[in-house]
Amino acid sequence: MPQTTKTFRWPQLHSIILLACIVACLALHVPAQDAPSQAAADWKTVEAAIGRPGQMQPGGVIKFGLPRKDLHITLEGVEIKPTLALGSWLAFERDGTAAMVMGDLVLTENEVQPVLLKLQQSGIQSAAIHNHLIGESPRVLYMHIASHGDPAQMAKAIHDALALTKTPAPDAGTPSAPAADLGFDQKLVEQALGHSGKVNGGVLQVAVPRSETIHDSGMVVPPSMGVATALNFQPTGNGKAAITGDFVLLPAEVNPVIKALRQNGISVTALHSHMLTEEPRLFFMHFWANDNAIALAKGLRAALDLTNSAK
Numbered sequence: 286m287p288q289t290t291k292t293f294r295w296p297q298l299h300s301i302i303l304l305a306c307i308v309a310c311l312a313l314h315v316p317a318q319d320a321p322s323q324a325a326a327d328w329k330t331v332e333a334a335i336g337r338p339g340q341m342q343p344g345g346v347i348k349f350g351l352p353r354k355d356l357h358i359t360l361e362g363v364e365i366k367p368t369l370a371l372g373s374w375l376a377f378e379r380d381g382t383a384a385m386v387m388g389d390l391v392l393t394e395n396e397v398q399p400v401l402l403k404l405q406q407s408g409i410q411s412a413a414i415h416n417h418l419i420g421e422s423p424r425v426l427y428m429h430i431a432s433h434g435d436p437a438q439m440a441k442a443i444h445d446a447l448a449l450t451k452t453p454a455p456d457a458g459t460p461s462a463p464a465a466d467l468g469f470d471q472k473l474v475e476q477a478l479g480h481s482g483k484v485n486g487g488v489l490q491v492a493v494p495r496s497e498t499i500h501d502s503g504m505v506v507p508p509s510m511g512v513a514t515a516l517n518f519q520p521t522g523n524g525k526a527a528i529t530g531d532f533v534l535l536p537a538e539v540n541p542v543i544k545a546l547r548q549n550g551i552s553v554t555a556l557h558s559h560m561l562t563e564e565p566r567l568f569f570m571h572f573w574a575n576d577n578a579i580a581l582a583k584g585l586r587a588a589l590d591l592t593n594s595a596k
Contacts, residue, residue: 334440337455342509348376360421368486384436390428407442468520469578477582489518526578532570549584
């Protein structure tokens with residue numbers, strides 16, 4: 286009997302090749318972790334050093350809120366909530382194996398010098414120390430930091446400096462209380478501002494980024510690292526709100542915004558820098574008023590329209 290040789294027909298070979306390609310493509314497109322989970326995992330050593338969890342922000346930034354719930358500050362009869370003007374924060378952005386950290390530490394007068402010394406001894410650079418409000422009691426000051434280095438080491442240094450203050454530890458997993466009625470129409474306020482916000486700790490917070498890309502030390506600084514205009518509304522009853530925050534401004538915008546705020550009954554409480562080497566140069570203008578929330582929102586919008594802010 287003659288010997289026969291088996292051969293693959295072309296349709297069979299084509300099917301095998303196609304199946305191998307599909308399997309290879311699926312293997313390439315199944316990551317071990319999705320991107321947000323991986324980004325969060327990259328910051329675990331920083332969270333451990335800070336001693337509290339952070340919140341991921343756009344651009345791979347991690348941000349830590351450190352509200353000064355221990356402070357009882359009043360201004361013009363209003364007891365200021367931590368989320369209105371007493372929220373320390375830190376934000377880290379990767380730069381290869383290093384990182385940039387920026388932040389704003391809310392401090393009592395007697396905490397300033399010990400914290401400043403500790404930060405300097407640890408190589409953490411300060412960018413500003415100043416007021417944001419006028420007439421609050423007891424007085425509080427704000428220390429801005431901007432530094433670059435190993436992220437876990439910087440986090441540990443900042444943690445050790447904050448240990449010299451009475452900044453509370455993070456809440457131990459207590460459930461969030463249901464959102465209380467603000468006492469003013471949030472939608473109408475947001476409509477007047479032209480931007481929506483979120484309610485945090487009984488305060489409506491609205492962040493408006495600038496249209497420019499901000500750089501510092503050769504890195505892009507995202508809005509979440511302190512370069513977005515902040516507009517905060519704390520209800521004070523009968524449709525009124527105490528407002529504060531800061532406008533992030535180019536030099537040419539400073540005086541037009543001052544004029545617009547004053548024409549709408551909003552006090553300017555501080556004008557200064559928060560950074561040292563940012564490009565373009567920025568000024569930060571803080572404000573205060575306590576009046577009808579919608580009327581104040583319209584006043585803020587008048588000032589906002591004089592800036593190159595995102596629409």
